Every structure is written in structure tokens, then in C-alpha cells.
Amino acid sequence: MDLQTTIYLVVGLSFSLYIGIAFWARAGSTSEFYVAGGGVGPRINGMATAADWMSAASFISMAGLISNMGYGGGLFLMGWTGGYVLLALLLAPYLRKFGKFTVPQFIGDRYYSKSASTVAVICLLTASLTYVIGQMTGVGVAFSRFLGVSSETGIYVGMGIVFLYAVLGGMKGITYTQVVQYVVLIFAYTVPAIFISMHLTGNPIPQLGLGSDLVGTDVSLLQKLDSIVVDLGFGQYTTTTAGSTLNMFVYTFSLMIGTAGLPHVIMRFFTVPTVAAARSSAGWALVFIAILYTTAPAVAAMAKYNLISTVNTAVATNGDLYAPEASLEAAKQPDWMNRWEKTGLLKFEDKNGDGRIQYYNDKTKNQAVLDKAAAAGWKGNELSVNADIIVLANPEIALLPNWVIALVAAGGLAAALSTAAGLLLAISSAISHDLVKGVFNPNISEKGELMAGKIAMSLSIIVAGYLGLNPPGFAAGTVALAFGIAASSLFPAIMMGIFSKKMNKEGAIAGMLAGLLITLFYVFAHKGLFFIKGTDYLDLIGGPNSFFGITPEAFGGVGAMINFMVAFVVDKFTKEPPEHIQHLVESVRTPRGSKAVDGAHA
Template identity: 65%
Template sequence: MDLTTLTYIVVGFTFALYIGIAIWARAGTTGEYYVAGKGVNPVANGMATAADWMSAASFISMAGLIAFMGYDASVYLLGWTGGYVLLAMLLAPYLRKFGKFTVPEFIGDRFYSKTARVIAVVCLIVASLTYVIGQMKGIGVAFSRFLETDYTTGLFIGMAIVFFYAVLGGMKGITYTQIAQYVVLIFAYTVPAIFISLQLTGNPLPQLGLGSTLEAGGGGYLLQTLDRILVDLGFTQYTTMEEGNGFNMMMLTMSLMIGTAGLPHVIVRFFTVPRVRDARKSAGWALVFIAILYTTAPAVGAMSYFNLINTVKPGEVGAEASNLLYEERPDWFKNWEQTGLLAWEDKNGDGRIQYYNDGNEQFAQTATEQYGWQGNELTVDRDIMVMANPEIANLPNWVIALVVAGGLAAALSTAAGLLMAISSAVSHDLIKGIFNPGISEKGELLSARLAMAGAVLFAGYLGLNPPGFAAQVVALAFGLAASSLFPVLMLGIFNKRMNSAGAMTGMLVGLTSTLVYIFTYKGWLFIPGTNMLPNTAEYWFLGIQPESFGALGALLNVTAAYLVSKVTAPPPEHIQHLVEDVRVPRSAKEAPAH
């Protein structure tokens, strides 16, 4: 069976499964729509949380970043997993004990202010919409290659699928759909990794294969061989950190960690379990399920890059025969060229593919003088590495089709969670909480579904012009969550003296400073040419890239909140008692949630 037909069958089956689950688990009440009736088993919730969390950035883009950045990309592994520890220990159980439907509702009640609730809604929407752009990019990448559509058409198909099962089922439908999506995506990620690890090293475990010797080519260690090849091509060693990048890496790690703990669509997952202790259990199970993919990603990144380089550049640098003739390029190369995500430009007119680091001036000069090379000729979108990896390794068509289904499952599951958070914020926090408190349950459900429809359309519009690789776009969202929501949640739980004036000031300072910084280097709404300064290290403040600024934004948030709270009236007495009640167990036997 040809690849296209097989892919349609596999992807069609998974889509039918998601829609069927949504129909079976459709929400009939606001409690089911917002928090799945608070009746989800912690193991199931951990699996759903993992799927919600492991987005297109994790499935499609992270291994691509690891492939091209090497050691420097370990920041994403550390930041995204470390954030779950913060979430499990510092936020999830306390927020579940508070017992509200949404993050803005907690902020509004804790800080006794409708204005604070509205500001929290704005922060949530800004962070969530930025995050969902990365998912739309992943959907477009998967569809554009394997279902033979253009990027835009693929994006619209993905939007329609998410719209159907998210609008119909709400959180209840999304939860059980995400469990199915986790199973699909984890098989899709690990099966080709096992194949390729066996192919290259003879070891069936990719985690061990990464540190094993190669079956061919002299039998050297995989990472040592990759280091040598990259140095020969003018790049930094794969296993070493780029010089002078330490501080920025630390800031990005912090931003990703606290951003993880502050993401509304992840936090709300812990509102769906029956009891407070189940929130901790859910976080633990989520880490277990996430670890399966995250420990596999470094192997996928290294092996896919090794295969790519050996396809276009199998011999020694400088030998004419070592550079692949463009006319002899393999089929997978031709297929990905059609998507526009892989491109070749014959700069020196020799008909061969030169791939090297022309940013290394000394190496580039030598390459020009000795071999007549006029610059790197191969452009590879990093987001294709996981999707193209099975084709590069000549794996069976069913494996390739499985990877497509997995990539779509990862993107759709997170997109649904994000859109659910946006929908809940609009319907429950704005319409019911602020503008129309007397709205009926039926009216609130309708408004939630209309809000979901609007969020899907707007997210699709932004997804048509993504500002970078999926993981980079997601990192911006983490920075926004880190600088706006995480500090106010932490202060709301652990500082009973923090008042509404301090919380509102902190959120506004954190969000505004981070948005301005992103605008300065990325442009307004990511429109090309609207940035005020070039997005390069020499122009960054203290060498902090836009994706890393969330950590500094969080510090500004906390500082502003603390200073304002010190010069304004303390919270009412009953609020201070409420904070203590949420944080301190009442007795050895767990008290019921509020």
C-alpha cells in the first residue's frame, strides 16, 4: 500500500476515534464542560495531562532543536520537566483545594477583586494564544507533507477537528480524547526511535543507543562521530555548549520552568480530580508519562541529524565526490522540497549540495579558497526532523504514517487544552463572573462554545504567520505565563499579606515588560519588519533572548507586587484566614475541597 493511502487510513482512524470519544463524553453541565465533573482518576488524568503538555513543540520541534543545537537545546528538557516539579509541589494541590473552575476565578476570589480577575483573563488569553500558534504550525507541517495539502489547507483541517471535539465535549470530552491521543503519540514517537537505534547502533533502546557505538563506519561512538563530522563542517561540537551562552541558557531554563508551572491549561487539569491528594498523584503520573518521550528525544535528535548529514555529505570535507549531486538526491528529499520546508540553492554552480557553517568566517573563507564553495546551500526547517526521520532512515510506510498521526495527536491535544482555557476564561470569568452573573447554565454553556469557536478562528489566523519554529513560539508563551501568572499564584498561596493592589500591579508589570521586550525584537503580532531592534545577541538586554525574558519579567512582577502591597492596606481578615486554610491541612484526615 502506498504511503499516502496508508497515511489517510491511519490518520482517519485516529480522527474518528477522537470524534467518537467526544460524542460519548459530551458535556451536559458547566461542571462537566469546565472541569470534567471533578471525577477523573489521577492515573487517567496524568495521561491526559501528559498529552495536553506534550504539544507539537515536544513531539515535532524539540528533537529538531536538539538536532541542530546539540547540548544547548538541553535547556528545553530541563525547563519543561523541571517546571512540573514546581507545579506538583507548590501549586497543584493548593489550587485544587481552593476548588474553583479556572485560574482567573482563583485570582479574583483570592484578591477580592473583579479587576484582578479581568487582568488574569487578559494574561491567560495572551499566553494561551501565543502557545496555540506553535500547535497550528505543527498541524500545518504534518498535513503539508503527508496528506499532500498546502500548509494553509492543513491548518484549516486541524482547526475543524479541534473545533468539533472541543466544542462538543468541553473538558470532559477533551480529557478522554487526550488519553487516546497520548497512546497514539507515544507509540508514534518511540517506535521509529527504536527502529533507527537498532539500525545505527544495534541497541533497541534509543536512550542507550545514544551512547552506543555505531554498527558501521568504523564502529566509533555515535556522539563522538557526530562531534567530529560537525567540526569538519565548521560547526560547534554537538556535545559542548556554545561559548558565552551560559547566562542566557540559565534564564531560559528558569523561564520555561516557572512558565510551565504558570500555564493555565495545565493547571486546570488538576481541577478535574476528585480530591486534593489526587492532584499530587496526577502530577507524578504525568511526569512518568512525559519522561518516556523526553528521555527518547535526545536520541531522536542526534540520530536524525546524523542521518541527514550522512545523506547529503557522506565523505570527507573538500572531496568533490563527498558532496551529493542534487540530481541524485533521494526521494525523501524531493518530497520535503515540495512543502517548502527543505530547500537547496546552487550558489557555486557545481550541481552538488554543500552543507556547512558559513557563519564561521574562518572556515567559510577556507572552504571558498580551497573548494570554491560560495556559502551553505541547504536550508532545513528544524520542525521537519522528527517527521522526516523515518523517511530518511528508509523505515516502512506504516511507521511513517504512525508518526504523522502522532504529530497531529500532539498538536491537537494541546491546542484543545489551550482553547478550552481561553473559552472558560471568556465564558466563566468574563461573561458569568463580570458582565452577566445571573446567566443560566444553558446560556453559559452556549457562551463557552461560542467563545471556543472564536478562539479557534483567531488561533488559526495567527498560525498562518508563525514567528519561528514551534518550540521557539511556545517558549515565548512560557515567558508570558512566567512573567504574569506564576508569581501572582505563588504570592496568593504563600503570602497572606499580598493584597489586590499588589497582585494587579505585579501582573501588569510582568505582562507589559515581557510583551514590550518581545515586540522590540520579534515585532508586533509577529508581523515581519515591525521589530524595533534586530533579534541578535548583540542587541539583547544583558544577552537575554526574547524567549528567556520571562524569568526577568517574573522578577519584576514580584518586586512590583511586593512594593505596592507594602504601602497599601492589607487584605481583609477573612481573606488572610482563607489563605491559611488553603495552605495548611486541617487534620490528619484530608479536608474536603471548598
């Protein structure tokens, strides 16, 4: 069976399964639509949470980012997994004990204010819509390469699939669909990694293969990779950092608290029956996520090694990356590159007409590298590779069987669609439950609210599709920006709502608005989204990364600190919360069955 037929078969079967589950698990009440009836077991919820969490960013982009950045890309692993520890310890059990459907509902009730709930909805929509752009873009990338259609057509198909299982099933349908999607994506991620690790190092466990010697040598994979990239004029793979140490710290911090503040992830902990189950499901989610996250560094390093070895034939001949005598026949463009060029995510331009692909850092100041390149007839870097193709193209680069390539196609689509569904449910719940029922029509019937939820979901899918088809100028960094927005706006309000019984509505509202607006301004000043002629907003903030060298993707951590400071300052000058709210906060934090300690002997 040829490759294209195999891909159609595997992807078609996975889609049929998702839609079948949606019909089986249709939501018949608002409780089933928002929180799957609140009866999902911790293991099932942990698996669904892992699929909800491991988006196109985790499956498609993360290993690509680590592959490009080297050691510095580790901040994504530390930030995103660290965020789940925060969720498990500081948020999930208390939010489940509070017993609400959505994050804005928690904030509205905790801060005894519809205004606070409305501001939370604005923050939620801003973060979720920013995040969903990346998911729809991932759907387009996967479809365009593997199903032989344009990315636009791919997005339309993806919209249709999500509509069928998200609108019909709500959280109930999404939960069980995400369990299947987790199985698909984790096999799609680990199976190629096992093949490639075995081929390169002889070790079938990728996590161990990363530190093992290459087959037939006494040189480790990482040592060889360091040597190659330095020869190409790049920094050492194992030591290169993402900007300054401060920026790496703030970036990691932003991803951590952004993870803990993302509404579509938090909503998953409202679906379990008890507080203990919420904590347990967070633990299970970490286990399921760790399978992919501990594999990602190996996938990144092996993909980079395979990519350079494939496109630079001198590596495969005599080890000299710039050897002019390398044969043109051996150096011709591989078939996998021809296929990926059609997507626009990989570009090769033979600038010197020698038939070889010359790929290295043309910004290097290493004169020895430049001299070698000149001797090989270099006329400029000839290859451009988008980080998003590293995982998807890896099996093709390594010449793995067709069924493995098809499995990766299904996994990439499962990752993007599962997170898109979770985000869209968070968006529709905020609109139908927190705005329609909570603000505009408190007396709406359950049937009317369920219909409002489905209409909001349908409209959200249309908006998400439009953003995927017409992404704004900052689309490349949308995932990190979404975490920054959640970190700077929602996380502090949730934390203070649980752990500060004196925090009042004025402080929470002021903090959320301050954190959100300062983060958006810093981001948009860098990304050029202010459409006022003659105004350069970078000048207003002192130039690129002017705040202590912090990049816009990392600025959410700064926004969160501003949120906390503004909230506590405003709180000091305004009236404290009512007594019943303070008692509510205490009861949420107090374990059931505990008694006050008075020092007396029993």
C-alpha cells in the same frame, strides 16, 4: 500499500477515534465542560495532562531544536520537566484544594477583586493565543507534508476536527480524547527511535543508544557526531551552549515557571476528585512525559547524524566531507528531500552546479574548513533545513517502513491537536466563566453559561485558525514567548496567592501588569511589532539582547522577578487583605486533619 494511502488510512482512523470519543463523552453541564465533572482518576488525568502538555513544540520542534543547538538545547528538557516538579510540589494540590474551575477564578477570589480576575484573563488570553499560533502552524506543517495539501487547507481541517471534539465534549470529551492522543503520539515518537537506534548502534533502547558505539566501529555516536559537525565548521555538538551561561540559566528558569503558570496545564488539576489525586496525577504526568523527553536527545542526535550522512555523500564513501571525487550519482538529491522541498521547510540550491549537496557552516572562521570547501568547488552553503522537520522527516531519512512514517504523521497531528484543544478550552473558559459569568452577568443560568462556553470555544477556534493562517512576525518563537508571558504574569500571582497571606489585590494587580508589559515590550522591541514609523525600539533598550545578553525568549524569567518586586513594594504601601482572606490562604495550605502544635504532651 503505497506510502500516501497508508498515511491516509492511519490518520483517518485516528481522527475517527477522536470524533467518536467526543460524541460518547459529550458535556451536559458546566462542571463537565470546564473540569470533566471533577471525577477523573489520577492515571487517566496524568496521561491526558501529558498529551495536553506535549504539544507540537515537544513532538515536532523540541528534538529539532536540540539537533540544531546540541548541548545548549538541553535547556528545554530541564525547563519543561522542571516546571512539572514545581506544579506537583507548589501549585497543583493547593489549587485543587481551593476548588475553583479556572486560574482567573482563583486569582479573583483569592485577591477579592473582579479587577484582579480581569487582569488574569488578559494575561491568560495573551499567553494562550501566543501559544496556540505554534500549534496551528504545526498542524499546517504536518498536513502539508503528509496529506499532500497546502498548509492552509491543513489548518482548516485541523480547526474542524478540534471543533467537533472540543465544542461537543468540553473538558470531558477533551480528557478522554487526549488519553488516546497520548497513546498515538508516544508510539509515533518511540517506534522510529527504536528502529533508528537499532540500525545505528545495535541497541534498541534509544536512551542507551545515544551513548553507544556505532555498529561495526569503536567510536560512539556522539564522538562521531562531534567530529562531523566540527569538520563542517560548527561547534562541538556536545558542548555548544545557547548564548551565555546567564542566558541559559534565565531561559531555563523562564521555561520552568512558565510551565507551572500555563493555564491550560493548571486546569487539568481541577478535574480530579481530591487533593491527593491532584498530586498523584502530577506524578503520573511526569512519568508519561519522561518517556518522550528522555528519548528526545537520542532522536535529535541520530537525526542530525542521518541528515548529514544522507546529504553529504562523502561521509558515506570515504569519510572526507569535502572529497571532490565523490560520485555525482551517489550525491544526487534523495527522494525524501524532494518531498519536503514542497513544504518550503527545506531548500536546496546547487550553487556550483556539481550535483552535490554542500552543507556546512558558511559563517565559520576556521580557515581549514574554508580551504577544504574551496577545494571542493564551494560557492556558498546550499542547504537550508527548518528544525521543525527533523522529527517528522526522520523516518523517511532513515528509510523506515511506510507504516512507521504514517504513524509519525498521526503522532504529530495528535500532539498539535491535543494541546490546541486544551488551550482553546482555557481561552473559552476564561471568557465564558470568568468574564461573562464572573463580571458581566453573574446571574446567568447554567444552561446559558454552557452555551456561552461553547460559543466562546467556537470563536476561539476561528481566531486560532486565523492566527495560524496569518502568523505574526514573531511566529517562529511563539512557544518560548508563551512560556515567558505565563512566567512573567500568572505564575507570581498564583505563588503569592498560595504562600503569602499578606499579599493584597493592589500588589497582585500591579505585579501582573508590570511583569506582562515589561516582557511584551522587550519581546516586541526585538521582533519589530511596534508600527510607529521612524522609531527603532531596539535603540530604546540599548540594542539586541541588551539586558545582560538575555534573549527575548528568555526574558520571562526577568519579567517574573519584576512582577514579584513590584507586587511586594505596592503591597507595603497599601492596605493588607481582609481577615477572612488571610484565613482562607492558611486553610488552603494546611493539610486536612492537622492540629496546631502547642508543645504539650499527649
